[in-house]
Amino acid sequence: MSLFVESNITFDFTAATKVIEHDKTAPTHSGGAVDGNKKWPGEDFRVEEASGSWIWLEVKSWDPSRIAPSRRGGSRWSFICKMKSNEFLREMRGKFLGTTAFLSWTSKLPTAPIQFILLFEPPHSLDAALLGSRMTRMRGLIEDSRWSPTIAVSVLTLSQWSARFGRDYPAY
């Protein structure tokens, strides 16, 4: 078993070839490999699949269990405000650029396709139309047909992750 925890979500990456965590100082750090990128922002996990392709996974989940009950209302509101802002989209681009620059300067940039996935679990469920809208905006900031290797951006909820990736990488 190779379990990794981010926010309040546990991922089982046993089926992955390699898992690299960005932040080894996180209190939930599982003890897995870290990439050594201390200068720039990066995604929570980089997962090398058996096929050789990569999943760069960023997890944004509002976790009430880690917030004092008296502060949950404000925390929930600040989470929503942050998630719906363009600043948040720029933050996602910053993570992508940080990882890309680090791997490039260390000559470790993969040649296999990369999926940049935001696993987004808001306090309230969002319509597919709104999730799709955020996904399109994120693609506009990150994807480019000239990039090699190819980058495909997705915004998934936990249930969407479970439907599409749960067989290989269960999460709960």
Next chain:
Amino acid sequence: MPDRPLHTSLHLENFTAFTDARFEFVPGVNVFVGENGTGKTHAMKVLYAAERFYSSGAPKRETILGRVFGTDDGAELIRLGAGGQESRASGEFCSAPWRYTLHGRGYGGQFKPAPKKALQRPVFIPATDMMGHSKGFLAANNEVVLDFDLTYIDIVTLLGLERRNESGQNGRASKLSAVIEGSIAYNETTGRFYLVTQNGRLAMPMVAEGVRKVATLVRLLDNGWLQPGSTLLWDEPEVNLNPKLMDEVVGAILALARSGVQVFLATHSYVILKELDLQAGPSDSVRYFAFEPTENGTKINPSEDLAALRPNPILDQYDSLYDRDLTRATGRSRNGEPVR
């Protein structure tokens, strides 16, 4: 008589798309959601006919339903496959029951007991804009038989008529006037509407259709046809309207409902639905009606909660788009199967 005239219920039997459908309405905003051909417009038109009967200048009860639906043959309103059974439309308006019976030989109307006084005219805004096509329309309608049903004739008539404004809705109209960046002028002689802006005057056919949609609402507010106690039936307000304008339009609809206008909307628009969902407060009365097509005619499923509305073909289509988008991006189907 209740404090304000309201449609409280509707029952359609073997009527157009319906075998046996019942509606219970709220005083605020009633929203009809369903696929094409499920009878949303028909439900609104039958309400319009029932209320229009009580207002001045109404056609005879033997003909009003046909005029509103644009058919000379009452049998055309009987649900196909009803096997020669009678068709009935009934409901309650102003605490008074009304009933219409249709059979192969013609119409039978019964409106008893009638409200004690003539009510103001309901407003039906068709999906097709008429403000840009008003010039000579009524004159032509008086000369020849035009293939436009009564809702089109009536909206052009109301747009051209001034009625004393007692509504207190001017603030809202002013806000919408800012959206259309001008005011509306009307030439009674020609029947032409104009949008008057800081830069000059534009004949309505030259104005974008989406702007004309908002202008129609502005005009109806300005000339006093939408007042407390009025009924507004609006078929697909989203047609030709840029989603950016829907924020203001839905705000105006809710403001009208709060002021005492009972509203009926038929829509295919996610943005309209979402704006209503977001803008409506706890004290607003909004009820959604899902028109579900079945082998036995359209079934009606009401809900006060948009998220719980089933079926909702609008949200279903966005779910499908999102699902297919994720499949393309991740290379995995919703069952986790690789698709490349």
